[in-house]
Amino acid sequence: MGWKGTVRSLQASARRAERNAHRRQRELEKREREFAKMEALEQAAYEVEVYENHIDILLSMHKECAEPVKWKEILSKVEPQQPLKIGALEQAAIHASATYRPNFWAKLFKLENRQREALIAKIAAAATEDERLFQAQFDEWKVTHSDWADELDIAKRILDGDRQAKLDAIEVFESFEEISNLGSSIQVIVHEGGVLEAKLAIHGSHVIPTEIKSLLKSGKLSTKAMPIGRFNELHQDYVCSCALRVGRELFAILPDDLVIVTAIDNVLNSSTGHMEDQPILSVAFSRATVESLNLEAIDPSDAMKNFVHSMRFKKGSGFAAVSALDPQRFAVTV
Structure with a gap:
């Protein structure tokens, strides 16, 4: 073999x-075939359900x-x-x-x-x-x-x-397929000293909705622009949720007790004035701490406080570029 x-x-x-979010997504996809036959109010309710499910998937x-x-x-x-x-x-x-x-x-x-x-x-x-x-x-x-x-x-x-065995196992397991389907890509590196780092290209602006869909009291569909603060909060929770997912998948595949996940997105480089792909979150996940979390109840952004991490975020302006964690800081010396 x-x-x-x-x-x-x-x-x-x-x-x-x-x-549950995935099961709900499958149910909605089945109903999509019946969309054209729905009455206007049914279509409005369906669109809101799809919107809310998409948010649920992201977070x-x-x-x-x-x-x-x-x-x-x-x-x-x-x-x-x-x-x-x-x-x-x-x-x-x-x-x-x-x-x-x-x-x-x-x-x-x-x-x-x-x-x-x-x-x-x-x-x-x-x-x-x-x-x-x-x-x-x-x-x-x-x-x-x-x-x-x-x-x-x-x-x-x-x-x-x-080193190569780890990289081969990560490649073949295809554990990050769902994240890649949402527009993100992952590169895994084994640094000197054996520290594993996953670099996650987020592309959050293409994933987070820019509109809010809801139902009026009349049952009709309401669509309005999403406030920048709400967009940034969703972006932060999505980035942190993806980072935690990557850390968990790596722990599932490999016996390592620590992995670094660095999320990269297109943000302003204040020294050049241009938008560039830069680190916006870098976190060192420890296996013991991840396994101690109540994953059904945590807020992904707040959960980063449990780990050594680098992140600069403001509700009004969103993420700012940070320096990725130095893997040598976590290398085990024999």
Whole structure:
């Protein structure tokens, strides 16, 4: 199967706990096909539901994560044993031939020789079938043993902190697909000293709605421009929710106890006066602290206070550029 194939097999077994926002999104997508048949008030209610669900999706990114890969358990998996060539069918055929005793009718109609010859012929046929069954078992064992050896090798390399093994596992698991679907991209780096950093390109202005949709008392749709303060607050919560999600996914894939996530977006460079892609959040997530959080109840922005981080934000002006955390600050010296 090979390295990446084995990781994909592990990925397939990593169940995901789907959050309510996603289930609601699927329900709304089913109803979208019926949109044209809806009355005007139904269409208005549907549009508001879709809008509110989109906001919910953006602010709950951190609530969903893959099941952790248990690398240490993989190390303890028992080696598949090579099948033995027993020849049970042939042995049974030999026994049947050796213990053959002609009955009354066989003697009467002189069938003994014919029956003995048939039993002897069955021995060869049984041996052929035994060989076919053994070969099938052996071929299956070879695949199973190869997969076991690959998994063992992967687990050892991951637990030994192999840089390339980490990067390959992150790439193949495709844990950041949902975030990328929202317009964000991720680059993962293993720095000197083994510190893992994920650089997250947010593109928040393309994701956060610029309008607010609501229902009037009459049931009609109301659409108005979103106040800049509300837009900036949503942007902040989305960025922090994505960062926390990335940290959780990395902890699920790898045994590391600390990862850095640096979010990058297009903000004003005060020294040049131009809009440029710059870090707006850099946070060092510790596994123990992340696992202690009540993820269903936290405010993503407030949750950053639990970690060493760099972020400058004002409700009126939004994010300002910051310096990314120095990975060497967190490197473990031996």
